[in-house]
Amino acid sequence: MGETVAYFEEIDIGDEINELEICPTTADVIRFVDVARMQSGRFTDNEYARKEGLPGAIVPGNMSLGFLSRMLTEFFPTGTLKELTANFRATVPHNTPLICSGVVTEKQSRNGEHLVFCDVMLGNEDGERYVQGTAQIALPSRAD
């Protein structure tokens, strides 16, 4: 398996998706919430976030979702992301190295589609899991 996977036949259950390492800074979060129209002090202002009972300003769940999507579309460049679910288990701090990872749990060909199912996760370098979810990607097949 190379750096990316183009065809359904190139990946198997148990294979790991190439990890994506990111470190969203406060400036990155400010840019994201502006583009995503989700301005709130809880994402950009430590003092405001603390008043809401948070440890400080946090990375929005939607931004974490974007990082997981990016990991999948970079690893499966010919694929189509069909579904992505994410449970936000813990708040994600700014300026912290994060790792997106995933593993293939199932493969199915049905109704003319070749689908790969994955478990996906976003956590820190100490193994703490902030976001956990699943994904479904349709890939082209060499048999088509």
Added chain:
Amino acid sequence: MLEYDTSWIGKEFDRYTYNVTKDEIIEFAQSIGETNPLYTDEEYAQATPYGSIVAPPTFCIVFRSHARLPDLKLSYGKRGFDGGKECVFLAPIRPGDTITGVDRIAQVYEKTGRSGSMIFIVRESELSNQRGEKVAVVRQSLIRRD
């Protein structure tokens, strides 16, 4: 037992419209560090089967209702936070699209965890383009607790 106003389940409570621009798509892609030129480079995208720039899948989360949730008359749950998302991507979103969102309460349920009881309110946003094609369905789990 959880008590709330069940009449809101499945009922539309908000409808909203957004026009999609190429600049917005590029800015969104750049804000999450996307490296695929399909999302940012028109010349590259024209040579692909898509024929133009398309939005990264999770761009669909920018179409947000600003309406408050209907009053479900919940018996508890003063504080709220985002518990998670489920996105189903059905068709590409392109520059020039007009996206209409329709929001409903899909489900309300209770769970008891280590820290006590929580109420999950599942808000479903169905997004369609100007041709009536469904482009995405986003289900957001809002968690409320005392």
